[in-house]
Amino acid sequence: MYAYDSLDQTFVDERSAQFRDQVRRRLANELSEDEFKPLRLRNGLYLQLHAYMLRVAIPYGVLAADQLRALARVARHFDRGYGHFTTRQNVQFNWIRLADAPDIIDELAAVEMHAVQTSGNCIRNITTDQFAGVAADEIEDPRPWAEIIRQWSTNHPEFSFLPRKFKVAVTGSASDRSAMRVHDIGVRLVRGLDDEVGFEIWVGGGLGRTPMIAQLLRGFLPKEHLLSYLEAILRVYNVEGRRDNLFKARIKILVSTLGIERFRELVEAEWSHIKDSGLQLAAATIARMQAHFRAPAYADLPGRSQEFEARRFEDSAFARWAKANLFPHKRPGYAAVTISLKPIGGIPGDLTAAQMDAVADLADAYSFGEIRVTHRQNLVLAHVPQTRLFDLWRALDGLDLATPNLSRVTDIIACPGLDYCGLATARSIPIAQRLSERLAALDEQYDLDQLSINISGCINSCSHHHVGHIGILGLEKSGAESYQVTLGGSSAEDAAVGRIVGPGFGADDVIDAIETIILTYVNQRGDGERFLDTVRRVGQEPFRAALYNPS
Amino acid sequence: MRLIRLIEGRPVTETDMWTRVADDAPLPDGAPVIVSLPRWQAERETLARRNAAVGIWLASDEKLHALINDLDRLDLVALDFPLLTDGRHFTTARLLRERYGFDGEIRATGQVLRDQLFAMARCGFDSFELAAHQDADGAHRAFREISVVFQPAADARVPAAALRVQRHAALAAAE
Numbered sequence: 001m002y003a004y005d006s007l008d009q010t011f012v013d014e015r016s017a018q019f020r021d022q023v024r025r026r027l028a029n030e031l032s033e034d035e036f037k038p039l040r041l042r043n044g045l046y047l048q049l050h051a052y053m054l055r056v057a058i059p060y061g062v063l064a065a066d067q068l069r070a071l072a073r074v075a076r077h078f079d080r081g082y083g084h085f086t087t088r089q090n091v092q093f094n095w096i097r098l099a100d101a102p103d104i105i106d107e108l109a110a111v112e113m114h115a116v117q118t119s120g121n122c123i124r125n126i127t128t129d130q131f132a133g134v135a136a137d138e139i140e141d142p143r144p145w146a147e148i149i150r151q152w153s154t155n156h157p158e159f160s161f162l163p164r165k166f167k168v169a170v171t172g173s174a175s176d177r178s179a180m181r182v183h184d185i186g187v188r189l190v191r192g193l194d195d196e197v198g199f200e201i202w203v204g205g206g207l208g209r210t211p212m213i214a215q216l217l218r219g220f221l222p223k224e225h226l227l228s229y230l231e232a233i234l235r236v237y238n239v240e241g242r243r244d245n246l247f248k249a250r251i252k253i254l255v256s257t258l259g260i261e262r263f264r265e266l267v268e269a270e271w272s273h274i275k276d277s278g279l280q281l282a283a284a285t286i287a288r289m290q291a292h293f294r295a296p297a298y299a300d301l302p303g304r305s306q307e308f309e310a311r312r313f314e315d316s317a318f319a320r321w322a323k324a325n326l327f328p329h330k331r332p333g334y335a336a337v338t339i340s341l342k343p344i345g346g347i348p349g350d351l352t353a354a355q356m357d358a359v360a361d362l363a364d365a366y367s368f369g370e371i372r373v374t375h376r377q378n379l380v381l382a383h384v385p386q387t388r389l390f391d392l393w394r395a396l397d398g399l400d401l402a403t404p405n406l407s408r409v410t411d412i413i414a415c416p417g418l419d420y421c422g423l424a425t426a427r428s429i430p431i432a433q434r435l436s437e438r439l440a441a442l443d444e445q446y447d448l449d450q451l452s453i454n455i456s457g458c459i460n461s462c463s464h465h466h467v468g469h470i471g472i473l474g475l476e477k478s479g480a481e482s483y484q485v486t487l488g489g490s491s492a493e494d495a496a497v498g499r500i501v502g503p504g505f506g507a508d509d510v511i512d513a514i515e516t517i518i519l520t521y522v523n524q525r526g527d528g529e530r531f532l533d534t535v536r537r538v539g540q541e542p543f544r545a546a547l548y549n550p551s
Numbered sequence: 552m553r554l555i556r557l558i559e560g561r562p563v564t565e566t567d568m569w570t571r572v573a574d575d576a577p578l579p580d581g582a583p584v585i586v587s588l589p590r591w592q593a594e595r596e597t598l599a600r601r602n603a604a605v606g607i608w609l610a611s612d613e614k615l616h617a618l619i620n621d622l623d624r625l626d627l628v629a630l631d632f633p634l635l636t637d638g639r640h641f642t643t644a645r646l647l648r649e650r651y652g653f654d655g656e657i658r659a660t661g662q663v664l665r666d667q668l669f670a671m672a673r674c675g676f677d678s679f680e681l682a683a684h685q686d687a688d689g690a691h692r693a694f695r696e697i698s699v700v701f702q703p704a705a706d707a708r709v710p711a712a713a714l715r716v717q718r719h720a721a722l723a724a725a726e
Contacts, residue, residue, distance in 0.1 A: 007711040011699040018696045151701045157673035161638025278703035
């Protein structure tokens with residue numbers, strides 16, 4: 001993984017000192033809250049309902065074991081003993097005191113971490129595929145590119161006060177696990193003519209109030225031009241993006257207003273001036289960055305472990321977990337393990353300090369000391385020998401971290417909602433917990449795989465409800481919570497925005513409504529047919545009938 | 552008005568030599584003036600013939616292309632920040648320096664707060680009308696808080712990637 005050199009370390013140390021001084025000035029009233037707000041936001045600090053929330057950057061979701069231990073210390077000393085992993089592959093602490101924030105930032109800087117640009121109207125944490133460098137269908141590892149973009153975007157002087165936040169995802173595979181097409185910019189590694197590897201550039205995706213799927217801006221961009229092309233896009237956006245209306249300020253609105261052709265003309269015209277500037281990437285720079293992400297020292301193992309097969313045969317609970325939570329590794333004899341942070345009835349994405357320490361130890365023991373965070377709020381140990389899967393599973397089970405539900409109906413994404421968030425209009429965590437309890441039994445009975453439920457507590461859609469196969473949006477209607485349900489969304493390579501099924505449900509009724517939807521799917525589905533495919537085949541009508549006109 | 556200017560990259564607090572002249576006010580004799588874009592467009596020839604320097608003030612929604620043909624007649628371009636959060640003129644300043652080679656003064660006006668100065672300097676601004684309540688000593692320090700940059704801009708700072716290329720070349724030469 002990427003290791004800081006003295007330049008990176010100097011930057012985070014200086015930035016940390018700068019932030020400490022900003023907090024001091026705020027506490028001494030030398031800075032008004034209005035002046036302080038954009039400064040604290042670009043250092044990851046939000047003011048929530050009950051306390052400050054600190055969002056710590058986990059660049060493209062990759063953590064070293066010692067970094068996870070540092071997060072455990074923060075959780076223990078400065079929060080209430082846990083952290084919350086998010087859909088941007090970051091981690092949030094929800095009970096922070098302003099006066100403690102500089103000490104937390106120092107603690108993070110000591111392990112090459114920071115909270116820079118995890119909020120604010122700037123370029124946010126770069127996200128990617130949690131199986132980067134592992135997946136067999138990968139054209140090239142996206143992590144070096146994500147790190148190159150991260151560095152370019154860090155403290156970018158021109159793009160520090162954009163019209164609105166700006167999110168970039170990078171994927172190296174045809175199967176899109178990075179939700180690239182719901183980002184402001186999606187970067188996809190592709191093979192062009194003569195087998196040259198370069199990028200497809202997608203633009204204008206995003207959720208929130210006006211969900212849109214990104215459009216293709218450029219079919220092939222040679223590698224050396226990645227940064228100049230991104231700079232051209234950002235520059236057009238910075239000048240032309242709307243600033244008069246917060247809800248129309250994202251780049252997706254600019255792209256859809258101008259049309260993709262006109263937007264492309266503007267970007268290409270701007271790019272023609274800067275493509276051969278100092279932003280051009282030297283071959284040596286690319287090669288050195290790729291060297292940071294070299295594969296770990298794998299052992300030579302047979303492709304199938306007899307011990308693993310035998311354990312699977314003997315222990316049905318292990319077999320069930322192995323079926324749900326393993327991802328094939330391109331290296332023979334290894335597997336990528338997903339640690340579900342969705343225990344039945346638990347809070348999606350939460351991890352206690354003790355669990356963080358334990359997962360860090362397991363990463364050291366089983367997976368070259370590396371942990372990844374997925375945009376579905378789970379963790380991954382990416383390189384586990386098959387021979388050791390059973391031991392790992394037993395250890396995880398002892399930590400309540402072996403729920404066998406990856407990509408299943410109880411693998412629910414939820415935002416913090418009204419329990420924490422100042423923007424929320426409804427609760428989402430308690431709905432997720434109740435749904436998880438209800439749906440666990442249905443999953444046992446009906447084998448509900450490849451079915452995602454995403455719950456947001458407001459229109460800002462932090463849980464990406466529009467692209468959940470089932471999306472739930474919590475609103476407030478005449479003083480009561482009302483949950484609007486959408487069907488048929490997807491954030492994968494077949495990205496689509498879900499459609500609203502009908503009038504919303506109260507907090508008690510929405511649990512029954514989701515059960516009704518799932519039972520309708522069970523009745524309608526063909527052999528092995530995914531929920532998404534059933535919805536696409538039969539449309540909304542059978543679901544509407546079951547929900548609103550039961551016979 | 553306290554004015555900070557960067558002279559050879561170092562901040563100095565100065566008294567302002569320039570006068571902002573309202574659109575309906577007469578031009579003071581022989582003094583450097585800053586006028587609005589509409590006034591410049593209406594009185595371009597008169598203003599250019601004066602025996603004193605002329606600068607133009609651009610509101611945050613006024614675009615550079617309106618004056619790129621006039622840049623060689625201007626000694627100063629003032630770019631306004633009506634709100635701390637309106638970042639359009641960061642781009643304007645970079646284009647002035649990097650694309651159009653403007654070597655006069657680029658001045659930030661409006662909500663100019665200490666914590667934006669570093670980014671402004673990197674984008675090519677070299678003078679700053681500091682908002683009233685800002686502490687000038689703190690403002691001077693703001694230019695020195697961060698020593699590492701990660702992208703080329705309009706300043707002379709060398710980005711980390713280029714420093715690394717130099718370091719590796721030096722190491723290779725030593726071997």
